[in-house]
Amino acid sequence: MSLETTSPPSAADASTAPVRVIRRDGSVSSFDPTKISVAMTKAFLAVEGDDAATSSRVHHVVEELTGQVTDALLRHAGPEPALHIEQIQDQVELALMRGGHHKVARAYVLYREERARARAASRPAEAPARPELRVRAADGTLAPLDWDRVAHVVGEAVAGLADVAAEPVLAETRRNLYDGIGADELALAQIMAARTLVEQEPNYSFVSARLLLDKLRAEALSHLAGAARQANQDEMAAGYGDYFRDYVHRAVELELLDPELTRFDLDRITAALRPERDLNFGFLGLQTLYDRYFLHENGTRFELPQAFFMRVAMGLALREDDRERRAVEFYELLSTFAFMASTPTLFNSGTTRPQLSSCFLTTVDDDLDSIFQAYKNNALLAKYSGGLGNDWTPVRGLGAHIKGTNGRSQGVVPFLKIANDTAVAVNQGGKRKGAACAYLETWHVDIEEFLDLRKNTGDERRRTHDMNTANWVPDEFLRRVEADGEWTLFSPDEVPDLHDLYGTAFAERYREYEAMADRGEITVFRRVRAVELWRRMLTMLFETGHPWITFKDPCNLRSPQQHVGVVHSSNLCTEITLNTSTDEVAVCNLGSVNLVAHVGPDGLDTERLARTVHTAVRMLDNVVDINFYTIPEARRSNLRHRPVGLGLMGFQDALFELGVPLASDAAVEFADRSMEHLSYHAISASVDLAAERGRYATFEGSLWSKGILPIDSIELLAKAREGDVLDVDTSSTLDWDGLRERVRTVGMRNSNVMAIAPTATISNICGVGQSIEPQFRNLFVKSNMSGDFTVVNPYLVRRLKERGLWDEVMVADLKYFDGSLGEIDRVPDDLKELFATAFEVDSRCLVDAASRRQKWIDQAQSLNLYIAAPSGRKLDELYRYAWHKGLKTTYYLRAQSATHVEKSTLRGTDGRLNAVPAGTRGTNTVPAGTRGTNTVPAGTGSVPAAAVPAVAPSPAPAAEPAACRIDDPDCEACQ
Template sequence: MISLEDARQLELAGIEPLSARTFTVQKRNGMVAAFEPKRISWAVERAFRAEHGVPPEQAVAEELKSAVVEVTRAVVGRAVNAAVAGEALEVERIQDWVETALMEEGYHSVARRYILYRAERRRARTLRAATQSVASPLSFVLRCGERVPLDPEGLGRELEEACRGLEERCSWKRLAEETLRSLYDGVSEDEIDQAMILAARSRVEEEPAYTYVAARILLAKLYRETLPEMRGREELQAVHRNFFPISIRHGVDVGRLSPELLSYDLERLAGSLRMERDRDFTYMGLQTVYDRYLLHHEERRIETPQYFWMRVAMGLALAERENREAHAIEFYERLSSFSFLSSTPTLFNSGTLHPQLSSCYLLTVSDDLDGIFQVISDNARLSKWAGGLGNDWTSVRATGSLIRGTNGRSQGVIPFLKVANDTAVAVNQGGKRKGAVCAYLETWHLDIEDFLELRRNTGDERRRTPDMNTANWIPDLFMKRVMEGGNWTLFSPSDVPDLHDLYGKAFERRYCEYEEKADRGEIRNFRRVAASTLWRKMLTMLFETGHPWITFKDPSNLRSPQDHVGVIHNSNLCTEITLNTSSDETAVCNLGSINLAAHVKDGAIDEEELAETIRVAVRMLDNVIDINFYPTPAAKNANLRHRPVGLGLMGFQDALYRLKISYASAEAVEFADRTMEIIAYHALLASADLARERGAYSTFPGSKWDRGLLPIDTLSLLEEERGGNLDVDRTIRKDWEEVRKAIRKHGLRNSNLLAIAPTATISNISGVSPSIEPTYKNLFVKSNLSGDFTTINSYLVEDLRQAGLWDQEMVDDLKFYDGSVFSIERIPQEIRERYLSAFEVDPRWLIESASRRQKWIDMAQSLNLYLAEPNGKKLSDMYFLAWRKGLKTTYYLRAVAATSVEKSTLDINARGLQPRWMKSVSPSSRVHVDRPEEQNGRSCSLDNPECESCQ
């Protein structure tokens, strides 16, 4: 019979009490108990208390109490109606009704918490059942706090699943044994996951496939954190799909996602999710995504990797007026397959309440206090939302210049750079990564010699900027004076105000006029030095501190398509963006990179597939401009007027490996030329097609594009202005008339389209080599914000395995020779040449490949240069070669670090001499990625976790 209290609950639910009827519920163990509606009310109340943080001893607010009653009424009503109809009541079925009622009443966050709680309880019951027949001396603590016996067989099954498909290379039994040896009684569930991951990671140097095993173990942990059930692969697929709408609604409810995402047909998008692609992640890629990119609430992730990709795609498709779902799915396909990845700010913020999706901001500082501190203030606002900054400081008057307002003398640009440095440190990009800025100064500025020393670790700390990157903005005239052995005159911009906006022959004429004025005594605040002396000091500081970088003013401006509406005064944080700046316009660029390796099919580039990726990528990048959250009016003004985007590439070295081409070869240079031409060709067609659909960018009239000049055409302009000194291959393979016709007919949607960024983090996610970089080493440990990761060249391992040479002795050889195959004589010469490391590739090959790309690119490239044994002549020759080859910018100079693989367990005497470039390597140090402090400040570290530009 129904009790009086139960009758009251039924009355609460709006159902007449049936005094002659007894309702029963079947429990999980098969036993039958009386139906008690109050238990439903208690369960619902617990879920609301947990979501809103109301402790058990505290009464719930009237609003929550009313919500509990509302949901309870719906569930009890459904249960009683089912019972009256003769249907059996079961615990699981009633709990399903609770989930449904919470969703239908709009309590999505509570529903998600309830679902995850059920999953945890189910997992606890499963573990208890599994351990009843297994005698284990260990127990472990579940995340919910319950202590249960450890099931070794269950642990083995999880590892066996992680190794599925990789059984020929990976042994789950060995992993299970190693994991069990590392556990202790009372170990936490998280520690068990970590022990399994570490067991797999420790074997990566012997078998690269273990990186996928480690990733799958992390995936299982992530699924338990984000999804309601883990009952097997087929059911998991369905749960993953069905839970996606709940996840999106929950993200909106807790303020992590934009409510606009609810306008999508979430069921349709859920049906397009490709969960199997989660297994394509390497461990480093997935760990990076887990740590930095997946949205979380209350220290718990609310996204799986495929939810993450779809969330980014949905955020980018918000700019579409029609067929949003179709475009979102199209974007998702490119992202989730690693064919193209947007830059980190876009991945961080797409689909969120603050969609700051842009990567780079370029600002010009004017010569007054208001202008100086306006830029410093703008730096802080831009950096807060994960933007990398480039500042042009050339206009600020030099030390000793007259300040007319006070009749005093200026302290120059250096003290203000110190303030900018400290601002970047203080505003750490929303806590996600360290703020970063690069200061640019033209070579004729009177403070240039002090500027060169900003990164030194000696001297007056008030005149040092240890956290700021610096770059020289060098006019061609200076390079000519160095070649000629001439003098160079340093001025204060307050005396020569127009030099900053001049370039080419116009700069040369005006500069010489100012030198004549100085000789006549009309300009007093100047200094004359030998050009070669200043050049040597620039190179010396570059070698000692890694700064300032070498960038070139004239090719950046003379080849700019936007020369009709402004001047390029500097580049960005990573030296690949060359856009106009002024007091009214902060240049903005939105970046993304094509995975070149993903488009190598059957021994060649699949141009048809690559063209489709480019078409979709350009559309995604253009959408960023309209969706973007702009921290300053000057940034919004510039981006909407000119609509520049920066499409780049990554995985260049992987593509060479797949084609069996050495980086140090003419074939690699030709491949760089051919692929960049293809990318430029289809990018321009894609932008022209967008112009047809959406209209050309507003400042298109009068641009070089409008005047019929493509990047390849501007090489002759640069050569003419320079008076020669340009050695660039002019080969053309495609019929560019189709592109010219499209631009004449429709214009372009974007003022600039191509720029090659460093891509360190997104290439880690994709599991390919960064940007256009050669392989750093064939075996080393890569460090980033997610930790240290053993990295081994899987292509090399596979080739050595095919040749019957992959064994423990080869692993030891690679360790001894610090990841180099140069001196391992039993490896065939052809393989050794193909797998040269970055310091074994002559930098001329890197520069020549970059030159071939630059002829097609309307902006620039982040080009790192490597020298194993640097000296003054080599450095000078290398940078003069870069200048003559038409490069607009260069990035870091990398030197060999005093670190290598641990060799204490190796027989050093059995392996002979190391290559000369490794002489400085300490045999007792561990394999480690280069860090500045370990190189006496000679270069940036590769993936240094403190370096924003590598992230």
């Protein structure tokens, strides 16, 4: 079973010849996949026998596994590919474990250990010294390896960090070196070495990041100098100001940055730079920045982290009176991770095309000009990293009459297929996948076909595998569900005013149209049992992860801007609720407060939070004026209403710091109080900006102008619910009367101020949990566009260390139990409760916390719901519970992932180890319900007949549900 004793490379494998294999004695040979096949075949036959039937089956299994191993190895190999023999064997073991061949994997592991002991026993007492190694420069010249510098860089990387050491990193690095290694490979070998230790000690993530930083420094300095240059952290700190000046001028010369940045007082700017903050990144955060955010020329990065943050800050301060002072103020928030702007702002601030807005919402009208204009608008908006929410409800349904041709409509679905393909084609410059979400109201006659759009079976011409979908659900529909009544589907060309109605007005008009249909005055309509349609909605949500459930009436009845329009949909991530029409494309500008950065020993630091929020709202307001608008409808809308969406992230981290379990009344109360303070200061900041810069143009007539704040608008929703249960807490602790009067008399700078976005990527940058998400697992492998990363909960590790419980056995247990503490006997119950994972917490706790937040928010929040063992009854109860608790929207339904923590003792097999631009990622496990091949067969997740209490419950489906998985690398929420 040894990979070292099989045949030499064959001619058939010439394509893999450039990949080198480093043997244990330091010699180098060519990579040959047939050696992997032979080794695995021997392992299978040793366990299962060698009869003809077994041999035939093993051949096919080994062929598939060899392909997986080869793909993984080549995907992880760097630009100068070289693999250590141990790395190859690790991948073989990993493939066997993933494939469920546990007995074979165990035999393979034991064989490796036996061979290792044999080598150790036969090794001479004094092994001969390894030959001196040389490093190959970019021009091909060879120079002796400077091991002293390697040791210095690693020593610098571990400095000041607890429970880490240079020796294991150096030992692992040495193991992966060979004569003639490339300079980039040498840097990557150090990064790889530190990464293998992350699962044992989370602080090695910071060591890995610092080693990546050393590679980045060499890349940036060499690019700017035109010749190879290196600098350690101390040397870089001394020269950061000079570097920054060179960087700005070079970026302007390349037409990447706005020349206006050179006209800042760069002496004031460089004096504010804090080079030591480059050391505050975890590996996932810095690798993400490296792959997707830093400026580069032909793939060569020349933007260091503090330069990046200052560039973003300067771009946001361009129109300030004292722009240097404001740039420094903005930089302080960004570089300390107290607040982080959204991805489009980070991508484009300070550049020649500063498209800084995150979300765009559109309404598509019922004519071909509008439909095809919508495709063009989507492409232009997505080009510069905007996420799209499209309201398709006005488009007439299948079978509706077309007056111009005297024909029959094909409905909305064929047009959605084109929108899907547009999103795929315009992929935001390769930085992240183009992303859109189509919304349709529940009364639309095409709603049942709309529900099927994400299925992996059926007519591909009527499927949209790459576009998100969402139900825009009126309250009247849920009343019919709860009353087990009928529901009528209409084509919007015959009931055009339903699109703009909500609340009581919608319910009354809808009933009038039903009466008209009964009288034969409406041609295209269909009656269904509301419960049956609801059940199908939940079935599709369960099977495909779509369409999401969002609630039309709460979004409109609590909207501050109902005097000038209607909210017809939410956005890509369901947190934006702004008016749209054929004349206005809604725009929102996002950023998030890092909540854990505002928590101390005494709880929430409200004074610091107030300072952060006031500066953050100013930054977001500046986006409106600086922004590069790709279509006039977006510019007109944004300048009229000036909406922004301040959110939060690191909620679970804050609870860990406070020692508060997520599934507790204290956590719900903390969600309430923290959001109350954020809301209070965000509104106050907008009032201050109104006093300084003027009110937004459509302030008069808004709820704000009437002194109705978000907490007050709950009463409007309660009144419209017509006696339906609305279970919303309305308690408060701050001086809202005083603020209410200031809002009414001074005005608001922004029509909308708050929205909680998913924050997946910017949370990675800051090293905290996403948004308001619960902890997924305490140890897991996270996939995103930058690769796969071992993630260990550092708060758990700290608590276990305090009790003397953190050791290799605990790591092994966490792997075995998929990152959960529940089955580990020696972990105390209080820690099990505090560190319960997402699927161990009742999702109603998440809804309760979201309900408390929603009362303070003028827009909405991206709320994912987690169910470990879904059933029809559970889904029905959960989503109706969310409606009764006053939520405006929900987002993904999360189910257990097929990709758990690997139950092996492998190290260094957790994904891409090379710091290269995104876009080279190989095949990942496709989450069920997205596109292509799924690990869960279509149809296995059908919601049983227990979707409503009136029907007898059925067992939960045995198969794993196909809802969106949290480790989906292509899911926008996971970016």
